[in-house]
Amino acid sequence: MASNVSESPVPTISSDDPGVTELFALLAYGEISAFYRLSADAAKAPDLRGKVALASMAAAEMGHYERLQEALERRGVDIYQAMEPYVQALEDYHASTTPSTWLESLVKAYIGDGLAADFYREIAGTLSGEVAEIVREVLSETAHSTFVVDEVSKAVAASPQTKARLTLWGRRLLGEAITQAQYVAARREELADLVLAAVGDINHLVELFDRMQEQHEVRMEALGLV
Amino acid sequence: MASNVSESPVPTISSDDPGVTELFALLAYGEISAFYRLSADAAKAPDLRGKVALASMAAAEMGHYERLQEALERRGVDIYQAMEPYVQALEDYHASTTPSTWLESLVKAYIGDGLAADFYREIAGTLSGEVAEIVREVLSETAHSTFVVDEVSKAVAASPQTKARLTLWGRRLLGEAITQAQYVAARREELADLVLAAVGDINHLVELFDRMQEQHEVRMEALGLV
Numbered sequence: 001m002a003s004n005v006s007e008s009p010v011p012t013i014s015s016d017d018p019g020v021t022e023l024f025a026l027l028a029y030g031e032i033s034a035f036y037r038l039s040a041d042a043a044k045a046p047d048l049r050g051k052v053a054l055a056s057m058a059a060a061e062m063g064h065y066e067r068l069q070e071a072l073e074r075r076g077v078d079i080y081q082a083m084e085p086y087v088q089a090l091e092d093y094h095a096s097t098t099p100s101t102w103l104e105s106l107v108k109a110y111i112g113d114g115l116a117a118d119f120y121r122e123i124a125g126t127l128s129g130e131v132a133e134i135v136r137e138v139l140s141e142t143a144h145s146t147f148v149v150d151e152v153s154k155a156v157a158a159s160p161q162t163k164a165r166l167t168l169w170g171r172r173l174l175g176e177a178i179t180q181a182q183y184v185a186a187r188r189e190e191l192a193d194l195v196l197a198a199v200g201d202i203n204h205l206v207e208l209f210d211r212m213q214e215q216h217e218v219r220m221e222a223l224g225l226v
Numbered sequence: 227m228a229s230n231v232s233e234s235p236v237p238t239i240s241s242d243d244p245g246v247t248e249l250f251a252l253l254a255y256g257e258i259s260a261f262y263r264l265s266a267d268a269a270k271a272p273d274l275r276g277k278v279a280l281a282s283m284a285a286a287e288m289g290h291y292e293r294l295q296e297a298l299e300r301r302g303v304d305i306y307q308a309m310e311p312y313v314q315a316l317e318d319y320h321a322s323t324t325p326s327t328w329l330e331s332l333v334k335a336y337i338g339d340g341l342a343a344d345f346y347r348e349i350a351g352t353l354s355g356e357v358a359e360i361v362r363e364v365l366s367e368t369a370h371s372t373f374v375v376d377e378v379s380k381a382v383a384a385s386p387q388t389k390a391r392l393t394l395w396g397r398r399l400l401g402e403a404i405t406q407a408q409y410v411a412a413r414r415e416e417l418a419d420l421v422l423a424a425v426g427d428i429n430h431l432v433e434l435f436d437r438m439q440e441q442h443e444v445r446m447e448a449l450g451l452v
Contacts (some may be wrong), residue, residue, distance in 0.1 A: 032277065032278060032281060033389075035265070035281050035284075035285070036265065036268070036269075039261070039262065039265035039266075039284070040265075040266075042262070042448030043333070045260075045327075046257075046311060047306075048306045048310070048313070049306055051258065051262075052258060052291070052306075055258060055261050055262070055288055055291075055293075056288055056292070058261075058265070058285070058288070059261070059284070059285040059288030059289065060282075061285075062281055062284070063285065064280070064281055065278070065281075079276055079378045080273075080278075084234075087274070110360075129325070155317060
């Protein structure tokens, strides 16, 4: 049976593939930048409950970061050096998608994290045991997304204008994420090789992006956005 | 034998004392405000290592917050409502001690957390089993303070000016903490009663402040400040 990522994939990438270090480093800086984005966005929280919700989400990202730090240390890698090449792309993503309202912050936390999780989960299927486990662990959804879905769908149901604005915002997040992913792929060869090896070939990569788009739509609907 | 907090104290305050809810609520908002202070201060970090260290410290505060939230829920208390009376005092403390440099941020994280921990630990000795355990747990020192001690003592050893400035800063932190503690004590009767019951009487309260001052000096010395 051919290895096909859209069916049930079999591990094809060994844990000492150099791309694994790159993947962990990218994930690690992703957690750090998400931490700072969430804690800065919380300043716009309308009440204590929202402030606490975003702080808890941010803290969960650091828990994941520490898991990756541990994994990189076991590989003998200096995490700070390893993260360096990914700083710019992630900062650019956040700079180009700075929320201007509290609701935009919530949509970004939910949609952005979801997109990243979809992508890494697709890759995880072809990674060997322990590596796949770490990737899945650091992407585990937190209970806090319920808070986001409740807040956003309530606001959207109450105002067609809010709905229209947030729908555009959700699309823009997808676009900016793709832009930065392409930037990273073009500059980090070992990571790009790992992704290609994970999906099989270019055709399967296109299918992967289609599936991500579908998952994105499912999340937009969960928020009451179309 | 008389109950004396400076010897080995025996639990004198039952877990259903209304002051316990107040104490948990104060501790809980303390964690939230520390989270936001640390994550905002991290913007001044000179490198990725510093940025990560402060984010980890902030995340640890949220872990403690969640422990307190759980404890308050078990007591049938709405944590958001319970924290409300403490928001102003803690925000005022942070507003009056906003660090203007990275080193001031580090000193504040270390000295401020230490002062709070000393105070709560003194009280914990007279609280009944489970309550005392929660208080001690959320005050447990994190491994991150080693980072602070290293960074600050290195900078202080290299520059007498830095040393002089940070010594004044450390004193100011103590002064502002006392100011806000007095403000809280004057306004929250049940909490003030709990503290007095915990220490025994006014004379013992004075002794407690003397011990806190001594502990403060020990921490200042650990940072290379006199």
